[in-house]
Amino acid sequence: MFSFGNKKSKASVLEDMANKQLRYDSLVRAYHGEIFRYAYWLIGDKQIAEDVVQEAFLRAWKSLDSLKDEKAAKSWLITILRRENARRFERKQFQYSDVEQETLEDSTSLDLESQLERNQIRRQIAKLPLEYREPLLLQVLGGYSGDEIAQMLDLNRNTVMTRLFRARNQLKEALENPTEFRGSQNG
Incomplete structure (x- = not known):
């Protein structure tokens, strides 16, 4: 034994x-x-x-x-x-559709206008290409610096900073001109 x-x-x-x-x-x-x-x-x-x-x-x-x-x-x-x-x-390869994304319930009670604004921002962030969306989320949600994001994503810091700049610009443009942005995405 x-x-x-x-x-x-x-x-x-x-x-x-x-x-x-x-x-x-x-x-x-x-x-x-x-x-x-x-x-x-x-x-x-x-x-x-x-x-x-x-x-x-x-x-x-x-x-x-x-x-x-x-x-x-x-x-x-x-x-x-x-x-x-x-x-x-x-x-697995997934099939994506244009179905609205559900939102997470927040414990704070927001007025309807604030909820609509947050949902619009979420939808626009979700439309960003992954290469821009990912560093933006790490910075905004995670609170990481450009150097930390570069390390996590295994990228050059300058590349991260460029992607963050472009992500913010695309998001700003989409929020200011939702119909123009939507049309440019449809090709």
Whole structure:
């Protein structure tokens, strides 16, 4: 019969497992909301975003020992989420439609005009090409600097800054001239 050793090593293994579980639980509590919000903005579908976030946190659990700097946890999770989202496209080709995207319920009560404005902004951001949308969301939702975004996206900082500039300009133009922008998108 195979033996794992004495009681002290068993206790050490159990303690390590408990510590990993506590560390993981803390990570989920601290970042789940932000990671989901980013995923929803990136993907545009609540159910798919939930699935991708769940897969990302599963991968985070499996590789939790590789997270050495707790201060980097949020960007580490976003990197995992981005890779998980990319895997989604490797596995399956999706058919997209022009169906309105559902909005997340906010706990604050906004008047109708504010809700309409937010929905319009969300729709216009969702229409931005991914290369512009992704850095913009990392900056606006994640609060990351150009250098941090460049590192996460594995891009040159100048490229990130150019994409952020173009994203803001395209968004501004779309919001100021919604009919012109819509016509230019239809080709």
